[in-house]
Amino acid sequence: MSDIDVKYAALGGAGGWLGPAMTPETVAPDGVGRYRHYRSGSIYWSPSSGAHEVHGRIRDRWAALGWERSFLGYPLTDETATPGGGGRYNHFQGGSVYWTPATDAHEVHGAIRGKWAALGWERSVLGYPITDESATPDGIGRYNHFQAGSVYWTTATGAHEVHGAIRGKWSSLGWERSFLGYPLTDETTAPDGVGRYNHFQGGSVYWSPSSGAHEVHGAIRNEWARLGWERSFLGYPTSDELSTEDGSGRYSEFQHGSIFWSPATGALACRETVRLHIKCLTAPTRFSINQMIANMRVTYATAQIGVKYVSFETLNLPALNDLDVGGCTAGSATAEQIALFANRNNVTGTDVVVYFVRSTQPPFNGCAAHPAGQPGAAVASGASAWTLAHEVGHVLGLSHVNDNNRLMTGNGTDNITNPPPDLIAAESATMLASASTV
Ligand SMILES: [Zn+2]
Known part of the structure; x- marks a missing residue:
């Protein structure tokens, strides 16, 4: 008896599940081994692999790949039930074919x-x-x-x-x-x-589980790694890397802060975030809202503050479009400011709302005076590129300084001489301590 005959007999011979022989024992096309086909399968033999049966969808897959002349070579096992249950496999000299009713047969x-x-x-x-x-x-x-x-x-x-x-x-x-x-x-x-x-x-x-899956790469990833990855104060990323509104910078948001990057600043870790909502009565004419937000990002990042641009809403309030701000005095609000800032419209807690109006009366670039418990500011349509960042700086507790290198210059933000303007360490500390940074 040949090794193929021995295997056939062990599997029950003509009365077994293979059924009667359909071919004589034949030399395989590769010239190395031998095979015999039966009604319900085949037995393949080679000197190095011995004789093993292969049948059904696993045999179909092996056949489609080229039988013994495929990279799989000859079977090393009979078809066998998987330890994990629900499936079957043959190992071959060059791999395996696994089958389940749900997946069909595939080689690996x-x-x-x-x-x-x-x-x-x-x-x-x-x-x-x-x-x-x-x-x-x-x-x-x-x-x-x-x-x-x-x-x-x-x-x-x-x-x-x-x-x-x-x-x-x-x-x-x-x-x-x-x-x-x-x-x-x-x-x-x-x-x-x-x-x-x-x-x-x-x-x-x-x-x-709480942050989901997000990518982090490049200089931002390097900074996160330097700080200690997920065990740093930042925790896990909550966003992929995002572009600033003007495309000049990049940032990733984390559970407890963010990392900002620009060519000029490199990567800057931000410990807290100001949550910003924009409500627009009249769009600014000199610099776009997006440009002002992008500028705010780069300046605030130097103070360890990230910016989360949470929402935008258009407001149709013509009676408040030339907003009476009185003396624009912190801690007091005019009737029109009270009326305008009442339009928080589902903005919660200490989030900052900035209203873009046609003008303030008297005319300023903006005014950060707001009613108690409604942190926000108004910005006029003729505002500078830095007005938004400056007015929110007031909302976060900053006062004017007489220094045109700094964001909080009291001489008008159009006179800023070294963009992005500076926020000094004491100002950063004040902003981080604000209830409107989280
Ligand atoms: Zn000011």
Whole structure:
């Protein structure tokens, strides 16, 4: 009896599930091994692999790949039930084919199979493969998708798994063709024991239950790392990296602050945030609201204050469009200021509301006097590029200084001589202590 005949007999012979022979024992096309087809499967033999049966959808997949002449080579096992249950597999010389009713049969091999095996095969977080190993769209790497994640491989990065919300973020950014490139790590528990991350070639994606999954990269990531990652005062990222309104800077928001970056300032960590709402009666004419907010960001970042632009609303209040601000005295408000600032419209707590009006009467660039408990300011349509930042500075507790290098110059912000204007350490401390920075 040949080894194929011995295997056939062990499986029940003609009365077994393989059924009767359909071919004689035949030399395989590769000239190395031998096979015999039966009604319900095949037995393949080679000197190095021995005789093993392969059948059903696993055999179909192996056949589609090229039988023994594929990279899989000859079977090393019969079809076997998986330890995790619900599936079947054959191992081959060059990989494996796994099948379940839900996933059908897919091959996994090489470094990707090695990663999957190290994680626990089908009992890992990944579950069963739902694709064969495939070339990535960028033409550089390889991947298998699994039921609950993926393994990506390149020669430069090796094979790493990515799954869940982190994979979802990576996918939404464009997979390996995004600035993140390929994963450099598996998903890993962060040192604080709470969150998870994957590092990638071009950055990281961090996830925690309360913050979700967000990417962080470049100089902002470097600064966050320098401060201690998630164990720093910043906690986890709550946004991807964002562009400032004028495109001149970048920032990422974190649970307890933000990091701002611009070419001029480098990366600046912000301990607190001013939550800004804009309500517009008349749009400014010299500088856009977005330009004023972008300017506010860069100046405030030097004082460790981030800016969260929470909402914009157009108000149609013609009677308040040339706003009587009286003497613009902190702590007192005119009837028109009281009427205007009553339009907080669901803005909560200590958030700052800035009303853009056609003019103030008497004419100023802006006025930060506001009714008690309604922190905010008015900015006139002829305001300077720094008026918004200046008026909110008053709201946060700052007073005028006689220095045109500084944001809080009392000589008019059009006279600022060194943009972005300075906020000194004592001013930063005052702003951080304000109830309107959180
Ligand atoms: Zn002022």
